Amino acid sequence: MDITISKYKIKKIVADVFDITVNNIHKNYEIQGKIIPHKFDYVALNDAYIPIKIINEPDAVHDLMGFYAELEDCNIKNSIAITDRELNDDEQKILKAYNIKAVDYRNYMDLDDRYSFGIHKLDMAISGGLRPGFVYLISGKTGSGKTTLSSIFLAEGAKNGEKGLIILTDTFPEAFVENIRTMDINFYESYKNDMIEIMEISDKTKSLKLENMKNKADYREFITKVISGLKKVIVANNIKRVVIDMVMPLLIPDDDYINLFINSLSMEGVVVIITSILRNSDLSVYGSEENYVAGIIKLDYKLSTKGIDRTMIIPKMPVPLNNTMPMHFAITSSGIEITSKASYIVNQNKLKVTNQVDGLNNYTKKEEPVNEYAFFKSFK
Template sequence: MSPLMYVGDILKSLDRIPSGVPGLDNVIGGGFLPGRVYLVTGPPGSGKTTIGVQFLVEGAKNGEKGLFVSLVENPKIIIQDMLRYNFGLLGYIQSKTIAFHDLGSHLLRAEYRMTWNELFNAILQLIEGEKAKRVVVDSFTSMEYLVKDPENKRWALGRFIRALQELEITTIITSEMLKGESYTDEHYLADGVIVIHHFMRNYQMVRALQVLKLHGVPHDSNLKRIRFTDEGIRVYQEAPF
């Protein structure tokens, strides 16, 4: 490969793809970098899965195959929950532009525990089989208790993320963050980290989003108010308080 082509590939890789979450692209400087891996974390019920589905729907609108890999919850329940939004999700599933895979049932029913490496290889096989360009892996929470070798997570996750980058797959990984001061391997290895926060203010729940990290992209790290709407989660440029 000539240096000119190499530079061209680098510049092309700095193009942005829309996140599918209204208002988020303004916070992250125009959209996600393609072929990168992003972690969306927050407490239960904060909207992590919703953001992941919005991301896949946005790709499906542009003809990009999307894959949702569920490691814990039944995908049928996830789809049913998403029907409250005006995504047109069922149409994309029927046209096979978005595919849902239930890897969790295999993990929970298998006669033996997978290693981290076997788990990530299974996800990569699904991605290659579906020829997906956008992927959501939901959720990494409690995986340490379902694999045979929890101590190997950092090595296997780093290998997995590198494989996704080489395949030029743009990926969202979700995980629950119950303690604000605790960081996991995903936080350190992902290209970007988006955190969703819950606050109680005057007896009302206030939700906010924060871009904790985003490699290679100027971004706003301040808290931004978010709301659930009929179109999914929307990010506002205002502070939550």
């Protein structure tokens, strides 16, 4: 059968085989040889290239010989061949003769996947990334970097072939797109290539919430309809990463219904991130959201005469945490960089968004959203 394998698992395989920390995994990556360029199934980037060959053929002798020829032309010594079957005698002889490390993928099939941020120190802190099938909270006061970190998460997924969706609840999509273009994080390119969908809540959703707020018995109906509409979008577009920025306009301020809403968001194979400002607790608006999510990343900053000192802390996560201490970080035009100590940056380039209420009088839409859904509108 054909092997479909996530980059997280490939990273784990490479780390196990060579006992190294892998920085990046690239799919269909091209390396210039002495004679011609060669494209490999995957390439792990560390101090040197480590190409990975996926064996899908019933007899891979000729493919392995070609793989070795490509390695020789690129002067590459370390490589891996991944298979999910028993190799025949000829295949084993070739791998041994050419010093290609063979890995049985069946030993990794039950390993939980992780969806990484692409921010190495953050991913290391949360054991490789976020586990799919769970809902996570990124919280912090206004300007702390919630939208930036969420956008980076979606852009990283797009690079890995995982489609993303961001639902904007308090920001004009046009303003968001214009601002995201100023950051070199591959978000805008992925959006233009249909690897990231941008949506906003429709007027129907807002009206339905207002109507149901008058009658508590209708709260459950509102949640059911909104979640059902969202999941139809996710399934129809094969979405693997979802961000709701921010979640407050979709929540009913009642503990039981916040629990119902958040638990209803979880989907197998999908990571859902909700963002929230702080109000009734140190972690959320209503003070109960943190109780029902699987993991939390809290962002903060302090202002001083030196500039802005930004920190993030991970108070909760459904995986072993490798770092429970606050991490300093900076927001630059290239995204988020974890720093070893306080990094004071004045007038740094960060993603700024326009609040719908504040921006109504000074912002003119450039085009109307298209592809209307019942509860969410797609922006192109």
